[in-house]
Amino acid sequence: MSSTHTHHPLSRRHLLGLGAGGALAAAMPSPLQAQRPPAPNWQTRKKPVKNIIFMVSDGMGMGAFTLAEMMRQHKGLGESHWRKLWNTEGVRRATCMTHSADGWVTDSAAAGSAWGCGEHINNGAVNFTPDELTPEPILVTAKNLGKATGLVSTARITHATPASFIANVPKRDLEDDIATQLLDRKVDIALGGGAKHFPDELLAKHPNLYVARSRDELNRLTLSNGRLLGLFNKGHCHYELDRPDTMPSLTDMTRSALARLERADSGFVLQIEGGRIDHAAHDNDAAGMIFDQIEFDEAVGAVVDWIGDRDDTLLIVTADHATANPGLTFYAKTGKRSFNTMSKASRSFEWIFDEYKKTDRTIDSFVATIERGTSIRLSDTEIDTLRRAAFEKQPIDAFDIANGSAMTLGALLANHTGVAFLSPNHTADFVEVTAIGPGSESLPGFIDNIHLYPMMLAALGVNAPN
Numbered sequence: 001m002s003s004t005h006t007h008h009p010l011s012r013r014h015l016l017g018l019g020a021g022g023a024l025a026a027a028m029p030s031p032l033q034a035q036r037p038p039a040p041n042w043q044t045r046k047k048p049v050k051n052i053i054f055m056v057s058d059g060m061g062m063g064a065f066t067l068a069e070m071m072r073q074h075k076g077l078g079e080s081h082w083r084k085l086w087n088t089e090g091v092r093r094a095t096c097m098t099h100s101a102d103g104w105v106t107d108s109a110a111a112g113s114a115w116g117c118g119e120h121i122n123n124g125a126v127n128f129t130p131d132e133l134t135p136e137p138i139l140v141t142a143k144n145l146g147k148a149t150g151l152v153s154t155a156r157i158t159h160a161t162p163a164s165f166i167a168n169v170p171k172r173d174l175e176d177d178i179a180t181q182l183l184d185r186k187v188d189i190a191l192g193g194g195a196k197h198f199p200d201e202l203l204a205k206h207p208n209l210y211v212a213r214s215r216d217e218l219n220r221l222t223l224s225n226g227r228l229l230g231l232f233n234k235g236h237c238h239y240e241l242d243r244p245d246t247m248p249s250l251t252d253m254t255r256s257a258l259a260r261l262e263r264a265d266s267g268f269v270l271q272i273e274g275g276r277i278d279h280a281a282h283d284n285d286a287a288g289m290i291f292d293q294i295e296f297d298e299a300v301g302a303v304v305d306w307i308g309d310r311d312d313t314l315l316i317v318t319a320d321h322a323t324a325n326p327g328l329t330f331y332a333k334t335g336k337r338s339f340n341t342m343s344k345a346s347r348s349f350e351w352i353f354d355e356y357k358k359t360d361r362t363i364d365s366f367v368a369t370i371e372r373g374t375s376i377r378l379s380d381t382e383i384d385t386l387r388r389a390a391f392e393k394q395p396i397d398a399f400d401i402a403n404g405s406a407m408t409l410g411a412l413l414a415n416h417t418g419v420a421f422l423s424p425n426h427t428a429d430f431v432e433v434t435a436i437g438p439g440s441e442s443l444p445g446f447i448d449n450i451h452l453y454p455m456m457l458a459a460l461g462v463n464a465p466n
């Protein structure tokens, strides 16, 4: 494939039988457009990069990053791999807007599609524009350039972020369709959860595909050639706090993907997602979020090790949006003790709620299960608040959307840990982009999330649309 292959907006749109487009295209100029930074002037590389590794901490705002960094220090682990990158020669950093076509607060589908096809689309859609066009996702482009392709996530592999690099669907919850597209579009390695979207009838249509269902099988099949699908849970993979040894960690999956993809002579494009930092933040589960972020950072370390002194690989590490904006809000010594308290957590809120359902479902069982998972004993006043919120569904917070059981539990635990959350939802915060390697040289300091798509195309030697 020629490196001067031109690629302009009309030629990369394929309708895929999903509906006619154009008529609805003339949208009102949105107030968001006026705020957008101009498109950077990417230089199409004459010597294209061999590999692109795109890493996403889903839902990670600077609050989540900071808390994970502090927990590392508390445990004597030193600064994170991501932070170390900031002091590496040649690194570029940007602050990035995260909005979607229809609002300031994006979801993962619209944010991922901004990277996957370079367009702002509405929340809930995957590479499917408001005027019903289906631009080619970047892994399809990469495959057409002769590259191997990969997706790794702790979420269902059919979830919005991995889908945003491979699929075109009008609604992100069409995950059976996403599974079909992922296989039809011949992703070379896809590792994560989501087994329920890959029924035997679907797998039977792809007889040359290896399927790994445990950590042992993944290790064994990493040595094989051919396409590999790893499905390690029916739904999402477990949080790092809950993960059994039989399930690979994000770092295990990352190493396996790199070991296989590095055999591709023409290089690869790989997305790696820490998918559940977002889920824990939605739940206002501080410990669950922090330990998944630390595991994401271990995967960053594995990638940095793999890159070593290679000069042919572009690495981008970022987040799609912030979720729930957690922060440590206890001063002085009380704040320092927070990490001692949180480091005793052995389970996520997901585990606590699932485990509670196996009990007689009384407030006493709930409180006991919370203590088993967090090592925190709620006070009598806190137990009464929890009972009113979770059992009597009374509103106890002045902010309406903050009245769910999980957020109430998160707020009560904040009395012990000092880590409070803003809401159960995503926020409009800007996010960090760290990029290093060939193709990252002209990253400006402030960008829009759609700008990373032409940056990747230019790195691959493809003329990027403006």
Ligand SMILES: [Zn+2]
Pocket: 059, 108, 278, 279, 282, 323, 426
């Ligand atoms: Zn989310």
